[in-house]
Amino acid sequence: MDTFTVEAVILRTDDFGDANRVVTLFSKEFGKLEANAYGCRRSRSPLSGALQMFNHISATLTRGTKVDIIREADIINFYDALTKDLERLAYASLLFEIVNRMTLPRQRELATFNLLANALPTLSRRNPRIAALIGSCQFMETSGVQLSFSRCVHCGKNIIGDAAISLLDGGAVCLNCRDAAQSCRPYPEGLRRTFETMLSFDWRDDTKLTFNSRQVTAAENFFLEYVQGILGNALKSVQFIRDLESLRV
Numbered sequence: 001m002d003t004f005t006v007e008a009v010i011l012r013t014d015d016f017g018d019a020n021r022v023v024t025l026f027s028k029e030f031g032k033l034e035a036n037a038y039g040c041r042r043s044r045s046p047l048s049g050a051l052q053m054f055n056h057i058s059a060t061l062t063r064g065t066k067v068d069i070i071r072e073a074d075i076i077n078f079y080d081a082l083t084k085d086l087e088r089l090a091y092a093s094l095l096f097e098i099v100n101r102m103t104l105p106r107q108r109e110l111a112t113f114n115l116l117a118n119a120l121p122t123l124s125r126r127n128p129r130i131a132a133l134i135g136s137c138q139f140m141e142t143s144g145v146q147l148s149f150s151r152c153v154h155c156g157k158n159i160i161g162d163a164a165i166s167l168l169d170g171g172a173v174c175l176n177c178r179d180a181a182q183s184c185r186p187y188p189e190g191l192r193r194t195f196e197t198m199l200s201f202d203w204r205d206d207t208k209l210t211f212n213s214r215q216v217t218a219a220e221n222f223f224l225e226y227v228q229g230i231l232g233n234a235l236k237s238v239q240f241i242r243d244l245e246s247l248r249v
C-alpha cells in the first residue's frame with residue numbers, strides 16, 4: 001500500500017454518508033489534496049477531532065485508485081476561536097474559500113501553506129476582517145492574475161499620489177496613461193497605501209494592525225470585486241459575512 005505523510009491545514013470539509021467526510025487539505029508537501037476520512041464523525045474514531053476545518057495537522061494517507069484515504073491524523077495546532085466566534089469563522093472562511101477556489105490539486109506551493117499556517121493564529125486572535133484581507137491580498141500576489149498596486153501597468157512608473165486603477169488592464173494606471181486604459185476608476189493614494197501595507201505585512205509582527213476603517217472597507221470592496229470577477233461567481237463566505245453584518249445592524 002502506498003502510504004505517505006503530510007503536514008497540512010484543513011481548507012474545507014464535506015460530510016457524506018453516516019460518518020464520513022471528504023477533507024480538502026492544503027499540504028506543505030503536495031499543495032491541495034482531497035481525501036476521504038471514513039468513520040471520522042464517530043466519537044470513538046481515532047480521527048475524530050483532528051479533521052475539523054482550520055486545524056493544522058499531520059496526517060497519514062494511503063493512495064487510492066480514485067481517492068486518497070486518511071488513515072491517521074494528529075493535531076499540530078487548532079484554533080477554537082475560529083469555530084466559536086461567528087465573525088472570526090466568517091473571515092477565516094473567506095480566506096480559505098479564496099485559496100480553495102484559486103488553487104489546483106497537487107501543485108506544491110510552500111508560500112501558500114506558510115501563509116495559511118501564519119494567518120490562522122492572527123485570524124483567531126486579532127481583527128479577523130483585517131487579517132483575512134491581508135491574507136487574501138498576499139495570496140492573490142502568487143495567483144498569476146495579481147494586480148499591479150504600486151506601478152502603472154501601462155508605463156511601469158511608480159504611482160505617486162492619487163491615480164486610477166483598471167481591473168481589465170491589471171492594476172494601477174498613472175494619470176498620464178489614464179486615457180489609454182479601459183474602464184478606469186479612481187485609485188486614491190490612501191487605498192494604494194492600504195494595499196501596500198497589507199502586502200508587506202509580516203505575520204510575525206505583533207505590533208501593527210492599525211488601519212483606518214474607511215480604508216479597510218474601500219480595500220475590501222475593491223478586492224472582493226476583483227476576486228469574484230476572476231472566479232466568475234460569488235464567494236459563499238461573502239454572503240455569510242453580509243448576513244452577519246445585517247444581523248448586527
Ligand SMILES: [Zn+2]
Pocket residue numbers: 152153154155156157173174175176177
Ligand atoms: Zn503610466
